[in-house]
Amino acid sequence: MTRSRPELERALAEDPFDLATRKEYARALEDDGQAAAALRQWELVCRQQPDSAAGFLGAMRCHRALGALERAEACLREAEAKQDFSPEIRPARPAPALQVLTGGGDVRPAAVVPLRPAAVRFDDVIGHAALKKTLEVRIIAPFVRPGLFARFGKRAGGGVLLYGPPGCGKTMIARAIASECRASFIAVGISEILDMWLGRSERNLAAAFDRAREQRPAVLFFDELDALAFSRSKAHTDHTRTLVNEFLNQLDGVAHDNQGVLVLGATNMPWDVDPAMKRPGRFDRQVFVPPPDDDARAEMFRVKLADAPTGPIDVLRVARATPHCSGADVDGVIEAAKERVLTEILAGGPERPIAESDLLAAAKEVQPSTLEWLRTARNLVKYAGDGSYRDVEDYLKSARLL
Amino acid sequence: MSELHGLQHQIGRLLEVRRPHDARALVGEALALDPADPDTLCLAGRVELAQQQRAEAERRAHEALARAPGHDGARSLLFDILLADKRHAEAEAVVLERLRDDPADPVALTDYARLLLHVFQLDKARALVAEALRCAPDDAAAQVLDAVLHVIQGDDRAAADRLARLVAADPEAAHVAWTAMLVLSERGHPRQALEIGRQLLRTSPDNPRLVDAVIELRLASHWSMLPLWPILRGGWVASAVLWAVAVFGLILLRPFVHEVVLLVLALLYLALLLYSYVGPPLLRRWLRWRGF
Ligand SMILES: Nc1ncnc2c1ncn2[C@@H]1O[C@H](COP(=O)(O)OP(=O)(O)OP(=O)(O)O)[C@@H](O)[C@H]1O
Numbered sequence: 244m245t246r247s248r249p250e251l252e253r254a255l256a257e258d259p260f261d262l263a264t265r266k267e268y269a270r271a272l273e274d275d276g277q278a279a280a281a282l283r284q285w286e287l288v289c290r291q292q293p294d295s296a297a298g299f300l301g302a303m304r305c306h307r308a309l310g311a312l313e314r315a316e317a318c319l320r321e322a323e324a325k326q327d328f329s330p331e332i333r334p335a336r337p338a339p340a341l342q343v344l345t346g347g348g349d350v351r352p353a354a355v356v357p358l359r360p361a362a363v364r365f366d367d368v369i370g371h372a373a374l375k376k377t378l379e380v381r382i383i384a385p386f387v388r389p390g391l392f393a394r395f396g397k398r399a400g401g402g403v404l405l406y407g408p409p410g411c412g413k414t415m416i417a418r419a420i421a422s423e424c425r426a427s428f429i430a431v432g433i434s435e436i437l438d439m440w441l442g443r444s445e446r447n448l449a450a451a452f453d454r455a456r457e458q459r460p461a462v463l464f465f466d467e468l469d470a471l472a473f474s475r476s477k478a479h480t481d482h483t484r485t486l487v488n489e490f491l492n493q494l495d496g497v498a499h500d501n502q503g504v505l506v507l508g509a510t511n512m513p514w515d516v517d518p519a520m521k522r523p524g525r526f527d528r529q530v531f532v533p534p535p536d537d538d539a540r541a542e543m544f545r546v547k548l549a550d551a552p553t554g555p556i557d558v559l560r561v562a563r564a565t566p567h568c569s570g571a572d573v574d575g576v577i578e579a580a581k582e583r584v585l586t587e588i589l590a591g592g593p594e595r596p597i598a599e600s601d602l603l604a605a606a607k608e609v610q611p612s613t614l615e616w617l618r619t620a621r622n623l624v625k626y627a628g629d630g631s632y633r634d635v636e637d638y639l640k641s642a643r644l645l
Numbered sequence: 646m647s648e649l650h651g652l653q654h655q656i657g658r659l660l661e662v663r664r665p666h667d668a669r670a671l672v673g674e675a676l677a678l679d680p681a682d683p684d685t686l687c688l689a690g691r692v693e694l695a696q697q698q699r700a701e702a703e704r705r706a707h708e709a710l711a712r713a714p715g716h717d718g719a720r721s722l723l724f725d726i727l728l729a730d731k732r733h734a735e736a737e738a739v740v741l742e743r744l745r746d747d748p749a750d751p752v753a754l755t756d757y758a759r760l761l762l763h764v765f766q767l768d769k770a771r772a773l774v775a776e777a778l779r780c781a782p783d784d785a786a787a788q789v790l791d792a793v794l795h796v797i798q799g800d801d802r803a804a805a806d807r808l809a810r811l812v813a814a815d816p817e818a819a820h821v822a823w824t825a826m827l828v829l830s831e832r833g834h835p836r837q838a839l840e841i842g843r844q845l846l847r848t849s850p851d852n853p854r855l856v857d858a859v860i861e862l863r864l865a866s867h868w869s870m871l872p873l874w875p876i877l878r879g880g881w882v883a884s885a886v887l888w889a890v891a892v893f894g895l896i897l898l899r900p901f902v903h904e905v906v907l908l909v910l911a912l913l914y915l916a917l918l919l920y921s922y923v924g925p926p927l928l929r930r931w932l933r934w935r936g937f
């Protein structure tokens with residue numbers, strides 16, 4: 244039984260993770276000669292089923308139809324590396340003379356974010372054990388298995404706002420969520436949205452949402468959300484207000500269907516984000532990303548020093564010497580230690596590995612970049628009576644900063 | 646709109662959403678297009694000011710003024726820098742020059758009033774604000790300053806009227822909330838003022854002045870401050886009156902009551918006095934440390 248394209252589209256809108264339907268849809272598009280659209284679908288299949296050859300073969304056919312022969316080659320090589328690839332389905336390479344005929348035309352290649360080979364996984368995010376568990380249950384699972392959650396009367400949807408001090412892994416976690424969701428990842432920052440031409444910022448924002456809806460299942464990630472949705476009560480110009488209004492419009496999805504699109508945001512300054520953005524159905528789940536604890540920092544030192552020449556190092560001791568440091572600060576300590584060793588070697592010293600003393604000395608010079616943020620957050624918890632920062636309060640208590 | 650205008654617009658926006666660092670990169674681009682454009686130079690100065698580089702900001706303002714004498718944005722920038730630096734005489738010279746060019750400029754009038762408030766020339770400040778409001782009755786900055794001056798001069802009713810009009814115009818704006826906090830606390834409603842102060846702090850937790858204000862309001866509305874209510878409310882005048890009443894009261898009562906009663910009254914009075922000295926600072930420290 245073959246389904247018509249509108250039927251397939253409806254089925255996919257209901258369950259974006261139904262791979263069989265998506266493949267059928269991609270083939271239907273191919274049969275209709277819509278190679279670019281089919282390519283987009285095959286690329287999604289690749290992302291959702293990265294260890295199968297089918298998606299890559301489909302993508303290869305489309306690339307070839309579009310005349311992008313090098314990309315077609317690359318897809319074929321990917322497909323050949325998969326377990327389920329069988330040599331019989333290896334397609335014949337087209338004769339060079341035909342390239343001119345099949346290629347060309349003004350069909351543009353699909354604007355899909357390419358799958359990065361080194362996508363960040365949840366396992367790469369060190370520490371944050373409880374946080375990862377929460378995200379898994381409350382965000383990733385409902386997104387990947389909407390049917391299951393619907394049966395229990397829970398609806399996926401609504402956005403998630405990650406907030407916390409700088410350098411503690413908000414951006415990293417957002418990337419990891421996307422790859423765990425096996426969805427396209429569309430990341431937008433200030434420079435992609437804020438535009439110098441009047442009215443273009445709103446259009447850029449709408450375009451980002453449109454792209455995410457087109458590529459669903461997709462994770463749409465707004466970095467530095469406070470700059471894109473700056474509190475209207477604090478703004479002095481109308482530009483900022485119009486942009487926030489457009490943002491609310493897109494999130495509410497009155498004119499659009501945001502099913503299958505997970506909206507993520509990250510910010511260092513949640514208090515600058517317009518309060519309307521945090522209402523139900525929008526960024527209604529706010530997740531605090533705290534600085535790493537001693538054990539997490541120790542693990543960071545261990546992992547990040549793994550490919551550098553090191554002597555015996557007690558990572559826990561180094562971690563204890565860097566209280567309140569963020570993940571980015573840890574990177575800084577390691578870089579400074581490497582620099583010390585290299586300076587010594589270049590000054591004529593013997594070639595030696597990084598020692599614990601180098602790290603401890605470097606740690607003394609690094610100022611934790613989280614302290615200023617934590618002090619500001621303390622004002623919120625102590626004097627403003629803001630109940631929405633319970634997690635921050637718990638963290639401050641545990642770190643003896645309250 | 647030209648590319649330069651576009652860049653300037655973008656820089657203004659980045660400054661508004663508190664991204665001076667990103668704005669700085671664009672300033673470089675705009676200056677590359679036209680190194681002598683006074684508007685760009687002003688924005689460059691604003692970026693420096695936002696990053697607390699006042700000397701550099703001042704240099705930019707002078708640069709802009711050298712290219713375009715009398716440039717409004719540049720003079721306004723220069724004024725803000727000088728006021729932040731507490732160089733009041735120089736700031737006055739700048740604002741006077743603006744008023745010479747246009748005696749009815751509400752922004753300049755309000756700026757001048759702001760300066761006079763800083764040096765406690767309240768009557769002149771009042772007159773200037775009144776003039777600014779005559780030229781531009783809806784100017785928000787002038788209205789806020791008007792309310793503040795009424796509060797300082799003890800005319801709570803007028804301040805409350807002004808506040809009501811501000812709230813009606815833009816109830817959500819932060820400057821309105823600031824004014825409301827001030828007026829309410831001055832009219833003897835520390836509890837309501839505290840509520841507004843805490844709401845404000847939720848949106849600006851990085852403002853140390855706001856933190857101090859909220860702590861003061863919590864102090865004023867604390868139950869243990871109830872016995873000190875007249876002193877807190879009336880300031881040193883109330884203290885003096887209380888002194889006089891107590892001393893003369895005790896002298897006048899002497900022929901009529903028992904000595905022990907007199908002693909108890911005197912001791913009670915001394916205890917209140919001691920408490921008024923020791924109580925508030927202790928409670929202030931406690932509140933700051935414990936939170937509320
Ligand atoms: N939990 C972590 N595990 C491993 N590396 C981390 C972790 N947290 C931070 N890092 C390191 O710190 C760097 C900065 O992290 P990231 O950009 O995710 O922080 P952020 O919270 O988004 O900061 P900002 O607020 O400045 O954007 C990362 O590139 C990574 O190297």
Ligand SMILES: [Mg+2]
Pocket residue numbers: 413414466509
């Ligand atoms: Mg980030």
